[in-house]
Amino acid sequence: AIYKIPRAPPDKILGLTEEFNKDKNPNKTNLTVGIYKDNWGHVTTFPSVARAQMVLDQSFEMNTDLSYLPIEGCPDFQSNVLQFLYKESCPEGAEFLSKNRISFVQTLSGTGALAVASKLLSLFMSKAVWIPNPSWPNHANVFQNNGFKRINYYTYYRDGGLDVDSWLQDLEQAVRDGDGSPQCIVLHACCHNPTGVDPSLEQWRTILDKINELNLIPIIDMAYQGLDTGDLHKDAYLLRMSLDEERYQWPNGLFLCQSFAKNMGLYGERVGSLSVVTPADTELKLNIDSQLKKIVRGMYSSPPGYGSRVANVVLSNPELKKTWFKDVQNMASRLQYVRAELGKRLDWPLLNNTRANHGMFLYTGLDPSKVDQLRRNHSVYLVQDGRLSLSGLNDSNLDYVCDALKKVSE
Numbered sequence: 001a002i003y004k005i006p007r008a009p010p011d012k013i014l015g016l017t018e019e020f021n022k023d024k025n026p027n028k029t030n031l032t033v034g035i036y037k038d039n040w041g042h043v044t045t046f047p048s049v050a051r052a053q054m055v056l057d058q059s060f061e062m063n064t065d066l067s068y069l070p071i072e073g074c075p076d077f078q079s080n081v082l083q084f085l086y087k088e089s090c091p092e093g094a095e096f097l098s099k100n101r102i103s104f105v106q107t108l109s110g111t112g113a114l115a116v117a118s119k120l121l122s123l124f125m126s127k128a129v130w131i132p133n134p135s136w137p138n139h140a141n142v143f144q145n146n147g148f149k150r151i152n153y154y155t156y157y158r159d160g161g162l163d164v165d166s167w168l169q170d171l172e173q174a175v176r177d178g179d180g181s182p183q184c185i186v187l188h189a190c191c192h193n194p195t196g197v198d199p200s201l202e203q204w205r206t207i208l209d210k211i212n213e214l215n216l217i218p219i220i221d222m223a224y225q226g227l228d229t230g231d232l233h234k235d236a237y238l239l240r241m242s243l244d245e246e247r248y249q250w251p252n253g254l255f256l257c258q259s260f261a262k263n264m265g266l267y268g269e270r271v272g273s274l275s276v277v278t279p280a281d282t283e284l285k286l287n288i289d290s291q292l293k294k295i296v297r298g299m300y301s302s303p304p305g306y307g308s309r310v311a312n313v314v315l316s317n318p319e320l321k322k323t324w325f326k327d328v329q330n331m332a333s334r335l336q337y338v339r340a341e342l343g344k345r346l347d348w349p350l351l352n353n354t355r356a357n358h359g360m361f362l363y364t365g366l367d368p369s370k371v372d373q374l375r376r377n378h379s380v381y382l383v384q385d386g387r388l389s390l391s392g393l394n395d396s397n398l399d400y401v402c403d404a405l406k407k408v409s410e
């Protein structure tokens, strides 16, 4: 009955912005959401994206089509994104493309890709998933909403650092304790959210070997491509390593959930993709294509059009694409600048560890009571787990925020 619907807790991250908006302190600083802001605190459109919008505006044919997109998305988007991901970012992928082994749907950004992937997996393959501890809080929510029965956490970060040994032990234990049916594992492709700490390439090699040995199904969540090194292509290293076919076959497929929210600043347009790299079998790829379409049709029918048209222009116009690479480089550099400025003001060892510390977030290690103090006494808003979104910092608020951070950590 309707009165049995209980109250759901507010979203852990977006709920804080509601509170922030009500805060009257003129120095209030919102360091919660992962949206890129420039040094003036503005969310701006990247020059490449703004130019692409102008191209669209001026092109009658390109921008007047307000009709539905196909269920699987815009065909140009599919070819542009496949080219970008599996030829340019990951040349190892070209072979899979030419053998027609990649199922693809345009999705409602990265979250939509995770939703469609988890639905497909839970319908046909697996209802158990391993998520890093900690992780983006919405991972568990998405998998749960789409039929997963077992949401488990593997050790990722402990005592201020990555703990790969415990991670691998947890996975071995998982398979030992499991019922023999396949289990999935979520891997953050780069710029792990919330910690900002990723394994090194050597560590990834060991981890992928273990995942392969244990027959887990990899789900690569690539929401921050380009924000790690500033080089979009380079940042796809986990995809490149995973598609080394001499080493790994992925008999249950490999899932890539990819987003243009952060690296094109297309947050609200919901532009992203799910691709499933399948074993060599023509029928199988067609079966998966058909099931993906059936899932999308039942979930939201078809994706929105405008954002994918913008992405198409950026991806297909060589000049704009070059500008886009520069835009992403600028964003990554500013995030590094903010880190360095924090390092000058705060005596925190984690700020000196530049390799193990990149992307949009800084995991401060502040406990929830300190995070509360920051918010109540200084109107500086972090996520409760101590995650600080670096892009909210700039030349005008760095001193204020660092003073506040010093005061609460004394």
Ligand code: PMP
Binding pocket: 034, 108, 109, 110, 111, 112, 136, 188, 193, 221, 223, 259, 260, 261, 267, 272
């Ligand atoms: N995965 C991770 C780890 C994220 O941090 C995000 C964005 N916060 C997403 C996926 C998906 O974001 P979006 O749906 O906006 O592309």
